[in-house]
Amino acid sequence: MSDSPVSHHSGIPSDKGPEKASDEQNAQMEQAYAQMRRKLRMTQLSEKIRHKIMVLSGKGGVGKSTVATGLALSLAQQGHKVGLLDIDITGPNVPKMMGLGGQGLHVEDGLIHPTVGHLGVKVISMAFLLEDEDTPVVWRGPIKLGAIQQFIADVEWGELDYLILDFPPGTSDEPLTVTQSLPDIDGIVIVTTPQDVALLDSRKSISFAKTLNVPVLGVVENMSGFTVRGKVEPNTKVELQAPGGKNVETISDEDGQWSATLDIFKQGGGKDTAEELEVPFLGALPFDPGVVRGGDDGVHRIVADPEGESALAFAKVVEALSEQLSEEDEPGINII
């Protein structure tokens, strides 16, 4: 029988023709089967993972990954089983913050096993696939979408109390894909800083969440205020020139210690936005240079200083978040 391509269209079985067609069919069947398994696993995720929380921001640079990592660690600190999924495919930072830089992915039986970071938090990030951290990921939408679906469904998370999903800034493909792929998402936490531009973009994130009918669990204001401390004579008035031409006054205590919080950007912007858009305000996180150092060194502030100001602020945010979750813990649609 001829090897000519014509024989494939002749309808007459050839030695090689049917075999080739069969290979293609097998490949298609395998692909369809893999897709079916993925869908099934996505459905099963609902049973294994109690709460799924998306962390979004309209604007970049507001500390979203720091907040997502902080929420994960703070929840883990309270004894919960937590997973952290870094969906920021083009700029994955979470592993560095979790002290997991340079790690790879572990695949077993066709499933990706998360890497375990501080306080037992299970981490999955695109960074684990990069050969070096300076290499950018240049993917078009459909490839990105496929990678995200794989990172959701093909990961052996095990039983989790919380899965925190960290996204790139904005309201583009990534959060849309996740809300369409992952069933029963509890809601979205929006991270902002108290600047008009950031707040404007947060409003967009809130509108985005409302369009998708995903509840907004609340707004977190990051880099909210910077606390300065010093020592002078006991019971002495200290006057500081704060940003924006404001004067801040405080009085030292009996040991001469004083502290004052300066609003680097603006005061209460996140809270105002939350009130204006009728979504909960989960709390404010202080501007803490230790968070930046910790992020760079791979030891988050919560791990390095579990009783510190940042750790306590995160604990308060987590408490407010838990209240929202218990309110949102209503049953979904009953499908018969």
Added chain:
Amino acid sequence: MSEIPKLIELERTEKTAILRWGDGSEHTVPWKEIRYYCPCARCSPSRDEEGRANELRELIKSFRSEKPSVKTVGRYALAFEWSQGCSSGIHKFERLWDIANEEDPDHGKPYVHGAW
């Protein structure tokens, strides 16, 4: 987004979807009606023009009656899977409410790619 009651329950029969809503109302909608109003990029444009809309109706009529599998999409929509025909549509609750109330879920707007 218009305020609609929360969808509480979906009961699937061979030919119909019984939708039960938070305000106590209940609607029985033929699957074929839901399939006709599939919001996917392939089916939607077919409803823009009468002739093609009729073709779509006829095509859907030719499918055998079957109970689809269903999954929730986030907290805002349902996706149905049939063994034949299109299963791509993500049916937002607002659309299902409109279909149940015999209103046009497209609100007379021609299909524009990406505008859902």
